[in-house]
Amino acid sequence: xxxxxxxxxxxxxxxxxxxxxxxxxxxxxxxxxxxxxxxxxxxxxxxxxxxxxxxxxxxxxxxxxxxxxxxxxxxxxxxxxxxxxxxxxxxxxxxxxxxxxxxxxxxxxxxxxxxxxxxxxxxxxxxxxxxxxxxxxxxxxxxxxxxxxxxxxxxxxx
Amino acid sequence: xxxxxxxxxxxxxxxxxxxxxxxxxxxxxxxxxxxxxxxxxxxxxxxxxxxxxxxxxxxxxxxxxxxxxxxxxxxxxxxxxxxxxxxxxxxxxxxxxxxxxxxxxxxxxxxxxxxxxxxxxxxxxxxxxxxxxxxxxxxxxxxxxxxxxxxxxxxxxxxxxxxxxxxxxxxxxxxxxxxxxxxxxxxxxxxxxxxxxxxxxxxxxxxxxxxxxxxxxxxxxxxxxxxxxxxxxxxxxxxxxxxxxxxxxxxxxxxxxxxxxxxxxxxxxxxxxxxxxxxxxxxxxxxxxxxxxxx
Numbered sequence: 001x002x003x004x005x006x007x008x009x010x011x012x013x014x015x016x017x018x019x020x021x022x023x024x025x026x027x028x029x030x031x032x033x034x035x036x037x038x039x040x041x042x043x044x045x046x047x048x049x050x051x052x053x054x055x056x057x058x059x060x061x062x063x064x065x066x067x068x069x070x071x072x073x074x075x076x077x078x079x080x081x082x083x084x085x086x087x088x089x090x091x092x093x094x095x096x097x098x099x100x101x102x103x104x105x106x107x108x109x110x111x112x113x114x115x116x117x118x119x120x121x122x123x124x125x126x127x128x129x130x131x132x133x134x135x136x137x138x139x140x141x142x143x144x145x146x147x148x149x150x151x152x153x154x155x156x157x158x
Numbered sequence: 159x160x161x162x163x164x165x166x167x168x169x170x171x172x173x174x175x176x177x178x179x180x181x182x183x184x185x186x187x188x189x190x191x192x193x194x195x196x197x198x199x200x201x202x203x204x205x206x207x208x209x210x211x212x213x214x215x216x217x218x219x220x221x222x223x224x225x226x227x228x229x230x231x232x233x234x235x236x237x238x239x240x241x242x243x244x245x246x247x248x249x250x251x252x253x254x255x256x257x258x259x260x261x262x263x264x265x266x267x268x269x270x271x272x273x274x275x276x277x278x279x280x281x282x283x284x285x286x287x288x289x290x291x292x293x294x295x296x297x298x299x300x301x302x303x304x305x306x307x308x309x310x311x312x313x314x315x316x317x318x319x320x321x322x323x324x325x326x327x328x329x330x331x332x333x334x335x336x337x338x339x340x341x342x343x344x345x346x347x348x349x350x351x352x353x354x355x356x357x358x359x360x361x362x363x364x365x366x367x368x369x370x371x372x373x374x375x376x377x378x379x380x381x382x383x384x385x386x387x388x389x390x391x392x393x394x395x396x397x398x399x400x401x402x403x404x405x406x407x408x409x410x411x412x413x414x415x416x417x418x419x420x421x422x423x424x425x426x427x428x429x430x431x432x433x434x435x436x437x438x439x440x441x442x443x444x445x446x447x448x449x450x451x452x453x
Contacts, residue, residue, distance in 0.1 A: 018211070020211035022282075052173050056179065067328045069187050070183045071181070079177070082173040125356070
């Protein structure tokens with residue numbers, strides 16, 4: 001029997017692969033933040049397993065993969081997981097569409113802080129297109145949630 | 159059994175530690191460049207993920223290649239033969255011109271231009287979020303790729319290598335908002351700097367006086383003054399000149415010559431003063447060369 005820890009780690013590894021998979025350039029701007037979605041799910045489902053620490057580690061890996069300044073996504077994902085973990089009891093009891101709304105707001109926050117730090121480090125300008133992934137995240141969330149819940153229940157990850 | 163009370167430090171403490179740690183990481187990486195030496199190892203650590211992410215695409219490519227019909231292959235072959243013939247002719251002509259140029263340069267006692275070595279690389283993945291235009295190549299330090307190396311496609315300059323791992327390397331495109339390249343107008347050698355704008359189809363020339371002789375349709379080639387890019391390769395074409403006298407400088411928009419949104423195969427260049435030499439791409443090639451040496 002594979003331990004819960006390694007199954008969660010496996011799901012996160014697959015998520016990182018998915019996040020790096022090449023996409024055609026016209027859908028690239030709408031690419032959902034897979035890493036954010038999966039971490040958000042684990043943080044509300046099993047907050048004693050996936051927490052700020054694991055989000056930090058995944059974030060550093062994501063930064064290396066993206067070639068960003070180290071620590072950027074570590075910070076962003078830690079903040080997102082913190083929000084999810086603090087409110088996990090509330091979020092669990094919401095309907096799936098209300099959860100999608102929360103996900104949209106959290107990802108908008110994620111992208112705004114991302115922009116803010118990048119603007120601080122370099123000279124990027126704010127483009128409204130940056131917030132498209134927040135919309136896609138909200139649409140993907142119900143399916144991601146159902147899939148991950150199935151994964152968690154089938155394999156009895158606790 | 160879910161524990162009723164979480165063990166370990168409280169959430170608030172964890173988030174404070176995570177925030178402080180990531181701010182320190184960012185400061186050390188961005189301001190002090192503290193991770194530059196271990197970046198190679200970090201990159202090699204994650205390169206299996208990149209290869210795995212690229213797997214579906216390479217499988218698709220492979221199946222498309224192996225399933226293409228005999229007819230289309232023959233057609234493609236004929237077309238390539240034709241292009242090859244035309245290119246061969248221009249190569250012959252170029253060799254003649256090169257010899258002549260070398261002779262004339264020798265007569266003028268200017269330094270003779272040396273050969274540039276090249277290697278073909280394939281794009282593995284593209285990150286085109288408007289704030290960072292980067293592509294990932296399937297060649298790395300094992301092939302002799304070095305940081306700051308110039309990268310081209312068949313039309314013109316694409317960008318430079320910013321990050322090297324043993325088997326992969328990351329290229330910053332010329333349109334990235336943090337990138338700028340010294341250029342020269344091919345027609346009259348007016349110098350300028352083409353800065354990226356974050357849009358794949360536009361570069362801007364900064365700080366050009368209104369009196370500068372730059373017109374729409376002018377070709378911009380690399381000037382080689384920044385010591386990064388070799389001289390004389392096409393970079394962009396001037397698409398729009400806005401000369402508003404109320405502004406201190408003319409606004410000049412240009413379009414990159416290389417088709418940055420559809421790059422697949424790229425050329426890595428090793429100018430004569432490069433810190434490394436290109437090495438053979440695959441084990442197979444090394445073996446073949448070894449066999450040839452033995453015979």
